[in-house]
Each structure stands twice: as structure tokens, then as C-alpha cells.
Amino acid sequence: MxxxxxxxxxxxxxxxxxxxxxxxxxxxxxxxxxxxxxxxxxxxxxxxxxxxxxxxxxxxxxxxxxxxLPTFVSFEDVMKAFKEDKKVKIHFNDGGTLTLTKYASLPQLCFHDFLECKWTIEGDTP
Structure with a gap:
């Protein structure tokens, strides 16, 4: 938060x-x-x-x-943000977060975590 x-x-x-x-x-x-x-x-x-x-x-x-509060977006919006060279943040259910750019490699995530997480676009949210 x-x-x-x-x-x-x-x-x-x-x-x-x-x-x-x-x-x-x-x-x-x-x-x-x-x-x-x-x-x-x-x-x-x-x-x-x-x-x-x-x-x-x-x-x-x-x-x-x-x-x-963060404004969560769809994965489609995340892909658009990457094309615009924006950073995105993954919000995991356990409260953890991870900020990524389009050039970052995703950490090892289990499929369930990947589907259950929420996304924000850095700069678009507080």
C-alpha cells in the first residue's frame, strides 16, 4: 500500500x-x-x-x-505497458510485490501464483 x-x-x-x-x-x-x-x-x-x-x-x-489503493489492471494492459516501456508491479496474494520491465526475466513462479496475482502499472498508480 x-x-x-x-x-x-x-x-x-x-x-x-x-x-x-x-x-x-x-x-x-x-x-x-x-x-x-x-x-x-x-x-x-x-x-x-x-x-x-x-x-x-x-x-x-x-x-x-x-x-x-492500487488500481489493478489486466494482463493485456500489462503487455501494452511493456510495449510503452513502462514498469509493472506484480502483487502476490501473500502481500509481496515485484517490479518488472519488459527486459526483466520473470522469476520462477508456479502457474497458480501467476494466475492469482494482481498487476499495476508503475506511474499510473500512486
């Missing part, structure tokens, strides 16, 4: 469609927000399904610490 951000930093960095999470919202556990194309912010679930709009003066929102 990424670094902890203040609400102001999260507002400045969150891109449309990304999701940010706070673990201590109003003492009720994890809460999620996302950003619309028009620039508005809304509460959502972990998959980004909209719940309700945020009132920016809400104390629990403004005083929270946030992390922007």
Missing part, C-alpha cells in the same frame, strides 16, 4: 476512478472514497460502488488519514 496522506493530500492526489481508504473513520473501521469526473468526492465500497456524496466539512472526513 501507499503512504499515509492527510485529507488535503488525498484530495490533491486522488485521480478519477481511484479509491482511497481510511482505517479509523468515526471509530467504525475502514471507509472508502472515490472521485468523480466532475471533481466531486463520494463514499463508496472497496470496489468503488457509490454510496453517498461527501460533505467536505465533515470532521471525520477532514481529520482522517488516507491511503490511495
Amino acid at each position: 501507499t503512504e499515509w496522506l492527510t485529507t488535503g493530500q488525498m484530495i490533491d492526489r486522488l485521480k478519477v476512478g481511484q479509491i482511497a481508504a481510511t482505517e479509523k473513520y468515526n471509530h467504525q473501521g475502514t471507509a472508502y472514497v472515490s472521485k468523480e469526473e466532475q471533481g466531486g468526492f463520494y463514499w463508496c465500497d472497496k470496489e468503488g460502488r457509490k454510496d453517498d456524496y461527501i460533505i467536505l466539512g465533515n470532521k471525520h472526513f477532514t481529520e482522517a488519514d488516507w491511503r490511495i
Whole structure:
């Protein structure tokens, strides 16, 4: 996961469609927000399904610490990123990660790990 951000930093960095999470919202556990194309912010679930709009003066929102969650992509998108000389990151189920370029050789992965991992494109995510 990424670094902890203040609400102001999260507002400045969150891109449309990304999701940010706070673990201590109003003492009720994890809460999620996302950003619309028009620039508005809304509460959502972990998959980004909209719940309700945020009132920016809400104390629990403004005083929270946030992390922007990775945006996972398909393997097809990974192949396109390699063609554009971008780096990609493999996210394994055990929490480990590995950053690759198109010139890197893949480590020995069992087929199950390869199919179950998730991918992000470096520079496209926080």
C-alpha cells in the first residue's frame, strides 16, 4: 500500500476512478472514497460502488488519514505497458510485490501464483 496522506493530500492526489481508504473513520473501521469526473468526492465500497456524496466539512472526513489503493489492471494492459516501456508491479496474494520491465526475466513462479496475482502499472498508480 501507499503512504499515509492527510485529507488535503488525498484530495490533491486522488485521480478519477481511484479509491482511497481510511482505517479509523468515526471509530467504525475502514471507509472508502472515490472521485468523480466532475471533481466531486463520494463514499463508496472497496470496489468503488457509490454510496453517498461527501460533505467536505465533515470532521471525520477532514481529520482522517488516507491511503490511495492500487488500481489493478489486466494482463493485456500489462503487455501494452511493456510495449510503452513502462514498469509493472506484480502483487502476490501473500502481500509481496515485484517490479518488472519488459527486459526483466520473470522469476520462477508456479502457474497458480501467476494466475492469482494482481498487476499495476508503475506511474499510473500512486
